[in-house]
Each structure stands twice: as structure tokens, then as C-alpha cells.
Amino acid sequence: MAVPNDKRALRTAFMEKRKAAAALLGETAGPAMAKLFLAHFSPEPGEAVAGYMPMRNEADPLPLLAALREKGIATALPRIEAREGALGFYAWAPGDPLIEGPFGTKEPSIKAAHVVPRILIVPLLAFDSDGGRLGYGGGFYDRTLAELRLRHRVMAVGLAFSAQQAENLPSEPHDAVLDAVVTEKAVLFFR
Ligand SMILES: Nc1nc2c(c(=O)[nH]1)N(C=O)[C@@H](CNc1ccc(C(=O)N[C@@H](CCC(=O)O)C(=O)O)cc1)CN2
Numbered sequence: 001m002a003v004p005n006d007k008r009a010l011r012t013a014f015m016e017k018r019k020a021a022a023a024l025l026g027e028t029a030g031p032a033m034a035k036l037f038l039a040h041f042s043p044e045p046g047e048a049v050a051g052y053m054p055m056r057n058e059a060d061p062l063p064l065l066a067a068l069r070e071k072g073i074a075t076a077l078p079r080i081e082a083r084e085g086a087l088g089f090y091a092w093a094p095g096d097p098l099i100e101g102p103f104g105t106k107e108p109s110i111k112a113a114h115v116v117p118r119i120l121i122v123p124l125l126a127f128d129s130d131g132g133r134l135g136y137g138g139g140f141y142d143r144t145l146a147e148l149r150l151r152h153r154v155m156a157v158g159l160a161f162s163a164q165q166a167e168n169l170p171s172e173p174h175d176a177v178l179d180a181v182v183t184e185k186a187v188l189f190f191r
């Protein structure tokens with residue numbers, strides 16, 4: 001099935017909004033988001049938190065990953081294991097080596113240990129007040145959250161600039177919903 005036209009136009013529009021917000025807020029946003037996350041979520045040691053390596057003006061989760069690591073919480077990054085599949089997660093902390101992955105991503109080394117995360121920090125282009133999420137269109141997080149949610153409770157926490165909030169994103173049956181979003185200003189809970 002073709003990608004709905006409105007999703008494509010929204011991707012272009014929110015790529016621009018995210019770029020402007022990143023330029024405006026600079027390096028202050030990542031630490032502000034880390035502080036807000038830690039004020040609302042308290043992962044237990046043993047509950048791994050998955051983040052991502054920021055690309056193309058995405059909100060920066062590295063200050064948060066570093067803070068979690070200091071508290072003794074295991075942190076991980078995704079690896080694209082199959083184009084049509086779910087992401088795999090592998091142990092990684094700021095400073096650990098990275099290798100080039102598909103689509104311009106950077107991934108943990110092949111020696112990193114496999115991790116099953118309970119909290120996922122999710123990258124996005126846009127979110128809405130129902131927890132709807134727009135990504136790059138690969139469907140990776142939709143498939144990953146659907147698969148993980150069959151097995152155990154997961155918290156999917158979007159990380160975004162407040163300027164990435166959309167009115168009403170188009171929603172398709174396969175779209176996985178976010179539990180919360182952390183911006184530089186607030187934490188929003190959706191379910
Ligand atoms: N930082 C980060 N890491 C991530 C994601 C992400 O959104 N952000 N992903 C989230 O899923 C996965 C990677 N998925 C991606 C999917 C598509 C493109 C991409 O550049 N797509 C092209 C179109 C390519 C095509 O049509 O073949 C584009 O948007 O121009 C990038 C990453 C896993 N790692």
C-alpha cells in the first residue's frame with residue numbers, strides 16, 4: 001500500500017520544524033530533557049533503557065543515557081537486523097565504540113551483549129496528544145514495539161522538541177502508540 005500523501009508532506013514539514021528547534025535550543029535541550037525524564041521515571045537497576053544515536057537534528061538522548069549509566073542503569077542502542085523486521089538492542093553507553101549501520105545509523109559493536117529493554121527512548125519527527133508518532137517511514141519502531149509488547153510491559157517514551165507536537169497525526173492500524181513524550185519543557189503522558 002502506498003504511503004499516504006499527508007504522511008509524506010508531514011514528514012517534510014516536521015523535518016523543517018525540528019531543524020529550526022534544534023538550531024534555536026542548541027545544546028541546552030538534551031540536558032533539560034534528561035532532567036525531566038529523571039524527575040518522572042525511575043528505572044530499576046536491571047531494567048535496561050534503550051536510546052538511539054541522534055541523526056539529522058533529532059533530540060539528543062546522550063545526556064540522559066550518560067546520567068542513567070551513572071546510576072547503574074544498563075543502556076542500549078538499536079541495531080537494524082533485517083529491513084522488514086524489528087530492531088535488536090545491544091548494550092552501549094556514551095564513550096563505547098560504534099560501527100556504521102544501514103540508513104546512515106551508528107550501531108553498537110558486534111561484540112556488544114544483546115539486551116531486552118523495558119523503557120525505550122524513541123526518536124521521532126512528530127507526535128500528537130494521543131501518543132501518535134511519525135517516524136522516517138521504515139516502520140522499525142512500530143514493528144519493534146508491537147513485538148516487545150507481546151512479551152512484557154514496555155514504556156515507549158518519545159524524545160522531541162516541543163515544536164514537534166502535531167495537531168492530529170494520521171494513524172494507521174500498524175502504528176505503535178507512545179506511552180509518553182519528554183520535551184525540553186515537559187513530560188506528557190498518553191496512557
Ligand atoms: N537516530 C535514529 N536511529 C534509528 C532510527 C531513527 O529514527 N533515528 N530508526 C527508526 O526507525 C531506525 C533506523 N531507521 C531509519 C529508517 C529510514 C531512514 C531514512 O533515511 N529513510 C530515508 C528513505 C529511505 C528509503 O526510502 O529507502 C529518508 O527518510 O529519506 C533512516 C533511519 C533505527 N535507528
Ligand SMILES: Nc1ncnc2c1ncn2[C@@H]1O[C@H](COP(=O)(O)OP(=O)(O)OP(=O)(O)O)[C@@H](O)[C@H]1O
Nearest residue numbers: 133134135136137138139140141142143146174175
Ligand atoms: N507491525 C508491523 N508489521 C508489519 N509491517 C509493519 C508493522 N508496522 C509497520 N509496518 C510497515 O512499516 C511501514 C512504515 O510505517 P510508518 O510509515 O508508520 O513508519 P514510521 O513509524 O513513520 O517509521 P519508523 O518507526 O521507522 O520511525 C508500513 O507501511 C508497514 O508496511
